[in-house]
Amino acid sequence: MPAALCVGNFRLLWVARTISLLGSWLLVVAVPAYVLQLSGSLVATGLTLAAEFLAPVLLGPVAGVLVDRWDRRHVMLISDVCRAVAIGLLLFAREPGDLWIVYLALFVESVGTVLFRPAAQAHTPAVVGTGSLLSSANSLNALTDGTVRLVGAPLGGVLFGLAGFTTLVWVDVASYLVSGAAILMTTRLPSGRLERGGGIRVVLAELGEGMTFLRGERTASALLLVTTLFLAGNASLTALLVPFGVRELGGSVQTGLVMSALGVGFLLGAPVIRILVDRVQPGYLLCASLTATAIGFLLLFASRSMLSAVLAAVVIGVFGSMALVTAQTTVQRVTPNEVLGRISAAFFTGEAIATFLGALAGPAIAQSSSLAAAAYVACAATLLSGVLSLVLVPRRPTLSQTAEPPVDGGHRSRKGGCLAAVGS
Numbered sequence: 302m303p304a305a306l307c308v309g310n311f312r313l314l315w316v317a318r319t320i321s322l323l324g325s326w327l328l329v330v331a332v333p334a335y336v337l338q339l340s341g342s343l344v345a346t347g348l349t350l351a352a353e354f355l356a357p358v359l360l361g362p363v364a365g366v367l368v369d370r371w372d373r374r375h376v377m378l379i380s381d382v383c384r385a386v387a388i389g390l391l392l393f394a395r396e397p398g399d400l401w402i403v404y405l406a407l408f409v410e411s412v413g414t415v416l417f418r419p420a421a422q423a424h425t426p427a428v429v430g431t432g433s434l435l436s437s438a439n440s441l442n443a444l445t446d447g448t449v450r451l452v453g454a455p456l457g458g459v460l461f462g463l464a465g466f467t468t469l470v471w472v473d474v475a476s477y478l479v480s481g482a483a484i485l486m487t488t489r490l491p492s493g494r495l496e497r498g499g500g501i502r503v504v505l506a507e508l509g510e511g512m513t514f515l516r517g518e519r520t521a522s523a524l525l526l527v528t529t530l531f532l533a534g535n536a537s538l539t540a541l542l543v544p545f546g547v548r549e550l551g552g553s554v555q556t557g558l559v560m561s562a563l564g565v566g567f568l569l570g571a572p573v574i575r576i577l578v579d580r581v582q583p584g585y586l587l588c589a590s591l592t593a594t595a596i597g598f599l600l601l602f603a604s605r606s607m608l609s610a611v612l613a614a615v616v617i618g619v620f621g622s623m624a625l626v627t628a629q630t631t632v633q634r635v636t637p638n639e640v641l642g643r644i645s646a647a648f649f650t651g652e653a654i655a656t657f658l659g660a661l662a663g664p665a666i667a668q669s670s671s672l673a674a675a676a677y678v679a680c681a682a683t684l685l686s687g688v689l690s691l692v693l694v695p696r697r698p699t700l701s702q703t704a705e706p707p708v709d710g711g712h713r714s715r716k717g718g719c720l721a722a723v724g725s
Contacts, residue, residue: 305438305639308671310428310487315438317483319419319445321381324476326453330557330572331469332403333460333543339397344722347540347664350656352404356411357653365646366507368420369639373427374487376420380447380483383413388477391470415653417646426633426641433579440575441629443567443622451564458557496672511643520583520635522642523693524628527686529651531591533683536659537675538598545602550610559601566618573624583631590627591687593620594679602676635697 338471357364362592368376387409394402429438460469515521546556577586597616604610636644659679666675 305429305434305441308429308434310427311438313487314421314424314428315441315445317377317381317480318442319449320483321384321476322446322449323453324473325399326449326560327457327460327469328388328473329453329560330458330543331408331466334458334547334556335394335466336400336403337544337547339394340400342469343541343544343664343668345400346544347403347660349407350536350540350660352407353411353656355408355653355657357415357649358657359411360415361646361650361653362508362511362643362651364415364418365511365643367430368416368423368642368646369507369511372489373420373424373642374484374489375603377483377484378415379485380413380417380420381477384410384417385474385481387413388470392467396618415646415649416455418583420430422629422633422645423638423641427638431634435633436575436630437576438572438582439626439633440578442656443574443626446564446567446622448564448568449483449567451561453564455554455557455561458554462554469520477569509642511640511647512694514636514640515644515647518635519693519695520697523690523695524583524632525648525651526693527587527690528590528628528648529592529655530545530689531683531686532652533593533655533659533662534598534679535621537663537666537679537682538602538657540660540663541672541675543601544664545672549605550607555607557608559610559614562614563618563621564606566615566620567622568618569615570619570622571626573619574626577623577631578627582694582696583627584690584692584696586627587690587694590620591683591690594624595683595687597621598683599676599680602672611705631694 306315333346336349337343349600365384387406390402390406390409393399394406425438426435429435457469515525542559543556546552546559550556550559594617597613597620600613601617603609604613632644632648663679665674666678698722
């Protein structure tokens with residue numbers, strides 16, 4: 302069993318994240334396919350991805366301040382309830398004139414996500430510490446992502462054809478409610494940071510503190526630039542993946558299989574990154590991972606057979622997951638926990654801006670030129686992000702070169718050969 306699962310609070314957090322993620326992945330193919338079915342428009346389909354990332358663009362920085370001020374358990378619980386209600390709105394979209402309901406539902410869901418994600422990312426090192434348990438937790442999450450991609454995307458594609466869109470919506474609603482129940486079962490960690498008073502001036506001042514830290518921390522600021530550029534290229538191709546799969550590979554089931562292959566790549570990449578992230582300089586690891594990901598993008602959108610598309614997707618999954626885990630773990634290690642919510646939110650805001658612009662740019666380039674042209678642009682952006690990671694990310698001692706930092710999650714004892722959370 303991965304070491305991080307020996308910590309009871311992390312187990313519950315992992316269960317919550319896994320269940321809600323599975324519900325969401327059942328709709329990854331279904332929502333854009335449903336919009337394409339209703340509208341027949343590539344642009345309308347791309348707007349489903351753009352709508353999901355509009356809330357982080359608008360609210361991301363403020364969300365980070367709230368995450369650092371409030372009980373992160375409460376933030377995650379409220380977020381899950383908000384997302385369950387939002388997804389339920391999709392049940393009312395039944396004809397082309399109802400597409401605005403789809404975009405509204407995705408926007409409201411993303412309001413919950415923009416709070417949940419930085420809360421979960423900031424809560425993880427508070428629970429497991431910043432040593433080897435943190436890399437264990439992050440690699441386990443990557444492994445989970447791969448498993449969910451492997452199961453969720455093709456299952457969603459099949460259920461979309463067999464059971465219909467409405468059934469998938471109800472399953473996703475239920476997944477958010479189960480996730481909230483798991484979060485509710487975790488124990489509250491004591492902190493003087495939580496639920497402080499203050500008005501808008503205090504919020505803005507604390508936001509400024511986070512941005513000051515980010516500007517002064519070279520590693521975090523470099524990783525923000527690198528990941529934002531990479532995710533812009535990734536989003537432009539993600540927005541085209543469902544139309545590409547439907548038109549070039551044969552339909553929603555084939556598209557689900559390609560996304561499943563991405564999940565296989567995540568599964569293969571997780572144990573590799575678990576070893577490398579503590580031993581290899583982040584800049585070197587990111588450069589190699591992003592270069593290989595760019596090659597995978599190019600091969601995928603040049604594919605005209607399922608075999609070549611699946612192999613390319615596996616490559617993207619392996620090296621794309623390695624890049625994301627490397628960046629996340631490094632940021633968590635260089636950032637004090639009292640500002641980690643704000644810094645995590647800054648990264649999610651950068652991701653949202655990049656994804657929003659990429660989701661608009663990819664379909665626009667493809668529609669005005671070709672899918673190949675959009676793929677070339679995205680690959681160039683990914684390659685550039687790899688070069689920047691090599692040049693800008695400072696070298697620092699790896700965990701294998703230093704004494705391992707103490708686990709600061711607290712309230713753990715030796716039991717049954719692993720670290721177990723007392724009372725969790």
